Amino acid sequence: MIQNFINGLYEFHFLQNALITAVVIGIVSGAVGCFIILRGMSLMGDAISHAVLPGVAISYILGINFFIGAIAFGLLSSLIITYIKNNSLIKGDTAIGITFSSFLALGIILIGVANSSTDLFHILFGNILAVQDIDKWLTIGVSIFVLIVIALFFKQLLxxxxxxxxxxxxxxxxxxxHYLLMVLLTLVSVTAMQSVGTILIVAMLITPAATAYLYTNSLxxxxxxxxxxxAISSVLGLFIxxxxxxxxxxxxVITSAIIFAVSFLISPKQKFIRKRVKV
Structure with missing residues (x-):
């Protein structure tokens, strides 16, 4: 099986694109995810990843690159959530729930208007094997930008x-x-659409970071x-x-979840096995 996968990498350009894109997304999602879980903003990641759906649908209707519409709506959702939280008695999780559900519903309506459920289906659930060269290079470019911003503002973000x-x-x-991190989160959510879709983006943002948190206290x-x-989850998942x-x-996503489950049991910080032995 491994040999067939390796042979496929040599023979098929689409598989090469998929592997490169998956690894890049795995790396940048893992990096941004660390700040998301440290700030207790996992729900925000879920909200933004789903809120980009109307932007994708509108981009499809207008015939423009879906990155443009997705990023615009991702940023808009983060602004609305933060404004509601800071200017009313409504708590953050409630503001996230209202915005998330509203944007998701709007996206579903616009998909129906666009009459393009076949094409936009891949936005919901991902299709990394269909990544084109332009999408690959765009993903690489956006990811490099995000990682550079994290490096430049690491101390402040910490x-x-x-x-x-x-x-x-x-x-x-x-x-x-806060808004800088929201921009980075939106960019990563949009780039991750090609691999896992809007439904599963939050898993790529949260699970690797949560796993890493079980092993170290150093950011x-x-x-x-x-x-x-x-990156490892992306390679293994693509192989499977x-x-x-x-x-x-x-x-x-499942590969990443399995790595987390194993880490939950064996990580020194968690001490799960030691606790069970004592009991």
């Missing part, structure tokens, strides 16, 4: 993630870094480990999907 009150006290623009080590787990002719995006 402090505002762990202690926003102290960050504000020493003069840091906490809101600026730098967590970023490296999370990105590595994301291609070999057994099943959805590659779902295979990537």
């Amino acid at each position: 402090i505002t993630s762990f202690d926003p009150l102290m960050a504000k006290a020493i003069g840091m623009k906490v809101n600026f870094y 730098k080590k967590m970023l490296i480990l999370s990105s590595s787990i994301g 999907g291609y070999t057994f002719n099943i959805a590659a995006g779902s295979s990537i």
